[in-house]
Amino acid sequence: MPVFHVHIGANQFTGEEKRNLADALNLALHEAMETPMDDRFIIISEHKEDEFFITDTFPDMQRTGKRIVVNVAFGDTRTLEQKRKLAELVTRYAKEKVGIGPDDVSMMMYPLPIENMSFGRGKLSTDIGLAMPWVKKEENSGGEIMAANQIEDRLAIRQNFDKHWVSVDNKDYEVLRTVFSNDAVLEMFLDGKQAIHGSIDEEFPLFCGFFDACEFTFGFTGQQLITKLSDDTAETYEYVMLNMAKKLQGISEVTMNALKCKCDYRKENGEWKKTKWSATVQFTTKIPLQSTWATWL
Incomplete structure (x- = not known):
């Protein structure tokens, strides 16, 4: 618009x-x-x-x-x-x-x-499901994290990522807010229907409340990354993103296409504890294979 x-x-x-x-x-x-x-x-x-x-x-x-x-x-x-x-x-x-x-x-x-933006009827443009294929996005190449608003200085993103990398159990929210831009959009889908769409500040606490055993997908607007989680999961978004980005940093000319994740949890004293985590990412690389699957445990 x-x-x-x-x-x-x-x-x-x-x-x-x-x-x-x-x-x-x-x-x-x-x-x-x-x-x-x-x-x-x-x-x-x-x-x-x-x-x-x-x-x-x-x-x-x-x-x-x-x-x-x-x-x-x-x-x-x-x-x-x-x-x-x-x-x-x-x-x-x-x-x-x-x-x-x-x-x-x-x-x-x-x-x-x-x-x-709102076209009318009191609905934001992000809430009406309008397809906008004419919008061009930059490639997420080299494994760097790209925010929804296309931060052009990829070197700064990588340096910022390394500077603020900490354990996922240590200030997860602050890490997410530091690495991504202020106006990045967090979105999540439950059973194919949009459940969350909004700013990190508004939606992150709600996202962390989804601890049920259900399958859902989520990702950042403008990225080619789609994440799947299932089973009895209480995974948090930044844990997946930061771990996968960290592992992909050494791979040249990479575009992430799909990411499947599974994390098993048990609840102790009212808190969720990770027992096993695995992730499979599909990425496209210019050299030498067009499509590759890799799995980390």
């Missing part, structure tokens, strides 16, 4: 030109970010001369009376390449369809977690 808000000078554009500008923005978004053409949320606001103060020349520009400021908010999974393409196409189509010069198009882009 990208939303454009364009600021223009009063009486600088005809009604037809404003409609053409909206069409230009819609087409640019479709081609740059592969959104459907009917995913169209565009606002154009006019400002009088004493309300619109845009420099004529900074930095090394030659702006005219048709200068515009384009603000656009979109989901935070968008890549740098997509943002560059959007800026390029907005400028190109504004020129082709409306006659606005390249120097007259200024842009601000605002990436937002998609749980901050």
